[in-house]
Amino acid sequence: MAALIIAAMTVLRIVYASALELRTDEAYYWTWSKETALSFLDHPPMIAWFIRFGTAIFGDTALGVRFGGILAMLVTQLLLADIVRRVTRDARVVVLAVLMPEAALYYGLLMAKVAPDVAMIPFAVAMMWALVRLAQSGDGRWWLAAGLFAGLSLLSKFTAIMFAPAVAVFLLVPDWRWRWLRSPYPYLAVVVAIVVFSPVLIWNAQHDWASFRFQGVRATANYGVSLRTIGDYIGLQFGLVGFVMLPVVLSALVMTAWRGYRTREPVAILLSTAVLVPFLYFFAKSLTLRVGDTWPMFMWPVGFAAAAINLTMMPRENWSTRMIRSSVVWANTAVVSGLAFVVIVFLYYVAAPWNFLGKIDPVGAEAGYDKVAARAQAALDEAGATWIATTDYRTYAMMRWLFRGRVPVIEINERGRFQEFANPGMDRIKGHAGIYVGREPDNRAPVWDAIPAKREQFGQVERRWRGVLTDTYVLEKLTGWSPQLSPPKDSPLFQWRVLAGEFEKRVSA
Template sequence: MAVAIIAGMTIMRIVYAGALDLRTDEAYYWTWSKELQLCFLDHPPMIAWFVRLGTALFGDTNLGVRFAGILAMAASQLLLADIVRRVTHDARAVILAVLLPEAALYYGLLMAKVAPDVAAIPFALAMVWALVRLVDSDDGRWWLAAGLFGGLALLSKFTVVMLLPAVAAFLLVPGWRGRWLARPYPWCGALIALIVFSPVLIWNAQHDWASFRFQFVRAAAPHDFSWRTLGDYIGLQFGQVGFVLFPVTLTALTLTAWRGYRAREPVAILLSTAVLVPFLYFLWKSLTLRIGDTWPMFMWPIGFAAVAINIVKLQQDGAPAWFIRSTLRWARIAVSTGIAMVVLIFLYYVAAPWNFLGRTDPIGAEAGYQQVAARVEQELHNAGASWIATSDYRTYAMMRWFFRGRVPVIQINERARFMGFRDPGMALIADHPGLYVVREPDGTGRLLAETGARREPLGRVERSWRGVVMDSYALDKLTGWTPELSPHPDSPFYQWRWLAGELDTTPRA
């Protein structure tokens, strides 16, 4: 039954990946896959390499862009299965471990979309798996494997650094700390992680540590206290992990932490700390900052391993029978209700004609760009324009996706995002009219006025999904100006803060 469920859910993810239009961030990462970069302003390069793998197999299609996420989900489940098998030697616990991700919306369905977390999750799990193998075998060479996978996880997403406290506790709290600290394996593992991560360090050293400063500004910028952002963070965990599975996982992690630190048991310390430290950090930051929907997602699969292991450990520790039955019952409820919810959401987006959430629908809010692209293509011909200009990375990415290199597309501002990118076709841009596609309300007037560029209004186009207008865009003919692809870092056309602070003032869903 478990095999049938996993096979059915995998087919569902493949259908989802092929049927739904790319979201704006997915198209943005697809543009990265066309560049040969060691790093990017927003994230490390692994997600671009994942996309490049999928498109090499299936071309520039929805499935091609998303295919690596389907592989990442399968790899994550195999790693979870082996982690739980080695700790419990219990087949039922293994089955539970591989079904739990299927019951969480983010993994059971949304692993089929492109995000840096899709790359980070299997590598983070592989690092934990290597450390569990270390406990199982007492072979120090597993430190080297853990360093390799840890470096690959960091090469996928910077927030994976929050797993370091778990690795440090795993090394220092158990009674073996003196033995391992005196041997070269942990230190060599750390060196391997640093070497694997070195492309990001090299790129940043060449670009004034731009991606580190970008992340620091986002994390450290002052914000007022807000109950709303706290509620958004907690609500997001219930939504993406599961209304039952989220509290079940937190309970298991708490019990695992109590058991691990009391008995100085390495695996329990590793699993609980790897989730609770990032969770509590994001909880603290959510008091003043909106936490992104994918930021915590790298940690929860480790928590699913703790759920399955905890049930077996309760039995071994002689916990009251009623408590064991209750724990097992809630785990089963989490799986059954979670998988049912994932299937319903899949059917809603793939087969249903309705829009229950209006403009706040997370998928619909980024759908309908083909309508904009069709109108843009028409106006390009009517205006005699040879290139497309935009003022935000979302529109830029979607125009790149729909035009597939037939027409140069330039984001005129935030040029820091495109450091080291190839020439998009300046021969078709310089001294030629362009078509300016800008999301309304348009805040670029002052920015463009200082350049002497002339804008001739051509009309507007709406982007809708299932009968609801999501956004509108102004279309202008742009003449008398050639954008600078590599402006000085002091230029407002270079700085990434310009868009957030001056232009894009309308809240997004």
């Protein structure tokens, strides 16, 4: 039955990945997959490699872009199954561990959505798996495997560093600490992780440590205490993990932490700390900043493993029969209700004609770019223009995705995002008219003061999803100017530092 459920949910994710148009960030990461840069301003390069793998099989299609996430989900489930099997030797909780992600919206459906977190999750779980193998075998060579997977996790997203406290207490709290502190293996594991992560370090050393400074703006942003951002964080965890699943997992993690630190049991210490520390950190950040929907998602699969293992530990610790039965009932309820919720959300986006959430719908808010691209094509033909200009990376990414190389597309500002990108075809741009495509009021942004182009109004187009207006776009003809691909770092056309801060302010607002 579990195998049938996983197969059915995998098909559901494939249909979802094929049917829905790309969201803006997904298209943005797709543009990375077309480049040969070692790393990128926003994130490390792993997600670009995932996309390149998928599009090599299925071409530049929505399924091709998203295929890596579908595969990552299956790999994550296999690793969770082996972790729980090795710790418990109980097939029933192994089944529970692999069904829990299926019953959580983020994993059961949205692992088909491309994001750096999707690339990081299987490597992060693999690191935990290697450390569980270490705890059971005592073989120090598993430290090296853990270092490899840690490096691959960091090569996917910087938030993988938030597992460091769990690894530290796993090393230092159990009775084995002096054995491993005297051993070369933990230190060699750090070296392995750094070597694997080195493409990001090399790229940043060559570009003024741009990625770390860019992400530092997010990590240190503070806009005052807000009950709204706290509510957003907690609400997102309930929605993406599960309204029943979240309390089931959190309560199991607290019990696992109590058991682990009381008895100095390495695996319990590792699994509980790996989730509770990031969860509390993001809660603290949510006091003053909106926590992104994907930011905490790397940690919950470890929580699913801990929750499944906890059910086998409770009888051994002489918990009451009533408490054990209640825990099993709630865990089963979390899976059944979660699976139903995931299927309902799938049907809403794939089959239903309604928009219940209006402008705040996370998919609808980024849909409808095909009509913008069609109007841009008409403007190109009418004006005799040969290239498209934008002033935000979302529009840039969607225009590149929808035109598929037929027309050069350039974001004329924020050029710090595009360091080491290939020349988009300046021979088709220089000396030719272009069409600017931008959201209102971006066409009146101060950045235009630094652009000496002649601008001619060329109409508007609305972006809608299921009848709801999301944005209005202005189209203008640009003449007498060619964009700079590599402006000076003090140019307003380069300013990623300022724009990174503006992004956080806009998200918080």
